[in-house]
Amino acid sequence: MSMPDEMTITCPACGNEQTFVMWSSVNVSLDSELKQKVLSGELVDFCCEKCDEKSRVLYPLLYHDMEQNLMIWLLPGDDPPHDASDGPSGLMSEVSEGYQYRWVQSYNELVEKIYIFDAGIDDRTFELFKSVLRKQWPDEVSDEDEILFCGADEEEGEPRIQIGIMSPAGYREVELQEDVYLRFADHAAKDLDDMFPLDTT
Numbered sequence: 001m002s003m004p005d006e007m008t009i010t011c012p013a014c015g016n017e018q019t020f021v022m023w024s025s026v027n028v029s030l031d032s033e034l035k036q037k038v039l040s041g042e043l044v045d046f047c048c049e050k051c052d053e054k055s056r057v058l059y060p061l062l063y064h065d066m067e068q069n070l071m072i073w074l075l076p077g078d079d080p081p082h083d084a085s086d087g088p089s090g091l092m093s094e095v096s097e098g099y100q101y102r103w104v105q106s107y108n109e110l111v112e113k114i115y116i117f118d119a120g121i122d123d124r125t126f127e128l129f130k131s132v133l134r135k136q137w138p139d140e141v142s143d144e145d146e147i148l149f150c151g152a153d154e155e156e157g158e159p160r161i162q163i164g165i166m167s168p169a170g171y172r173e174v175e176l177q178e179d180v181y182l183r184f185a186d187h188a189a190k191d192l193d194d195m196f197p198l199d200t201t
Contacts, residue, residue, distance in 0.1 A: 002031045009046055013053035020046055022059050029066035038063060039111055058107060063114065070117055072102045074110045108166065112148045119152045119161075125185045132184065133163070144168060152178065 002025055009020040023043050028035040037043050046057045058076040065071075102123070104110050116123045130147045141147060150162040150173060159178035164171060 002026045002034060009057060011046075011048040011051060011053050012055055014048060014051040016048055016050040018049050020057060022057070023061055024059075025062040025064060027064045027066065029064070035114075039114060041107065041111075044107055056107070061110070063110060065114075065117070068117055069099045070102075071099060072104060072110055072113050074104050074107065076107075077105060108146060108148060112150075115151050116149050119149075121149070121152075121181075122185070125188050126181075128188050129181055129184050141165060142167065 002023065004021050004023050006019050007022050008017050010017050021043075023034075026034045026038060026043070028038070034043075041056070043061070044056050044058060046055050047053070058074075060076070061074040063070075063072040063074070102113055104113060113123060116126055126149055133147060134141050144167065146166040148164040148166060150164040152159065152161045154160065155175070160175045161178050161181055163174050163176060165174065
């Protein structure tokens with residue numbers, strides 16, 4: 001079930017107070033239109049009705065995809081949950097067997113996880129792959145830059161994956177042949193479960 005809740009938000013620019021809808025939970029299987037709103041950022045984007053100031057309101061949000069047996073819990077901040085009862089496993093302990101739980105700290109990570117699971121990619125493998133890309137692209141990616149999976153498509157019949165690079169200077173995308181990732185994934189699969197055990201019930 002999707003759970004919206006109206007809150008009063010104060011504009012950081014002019015101090016105007018207005019109503020803002022926060023979603024503690026979104027079930028994109030029962031409310032399919034919410035998925036695009038998550039991906040576009042509409043659920044966290046604030047626009048002041050008085051001065052048109054735009055900002056992002058980050059808050060805890062549970063993303064639930066029943067068709068993929070997937071729950072992703074957005075908990076903004078630098079620190080993990082204090083104990084198991086505060087984390088995804090504790091919060092969703094009543095959910096059916098076979099679910100995968102993920103905990104992310106930023107909205108970019110939430111959107112990335114959705115794209116990764118939609119593409120049928122193991123997100124644990126892709127995290128390793130991003131580490132490899134960072135080492136192979138030292139002149140293109142700094143320590144401050146964020147590497148994100150942005151989707152998959154085909155160009156002239158050749159499967160490709162899109163990689164987004166978020167840096168202080170801006171955002172850019174690059175494309176890689178899907179085979180490059182698949183070869184890496186095949187090699188990494190041997191030790192994957194030991195390195196990143198799945199969080200499932």
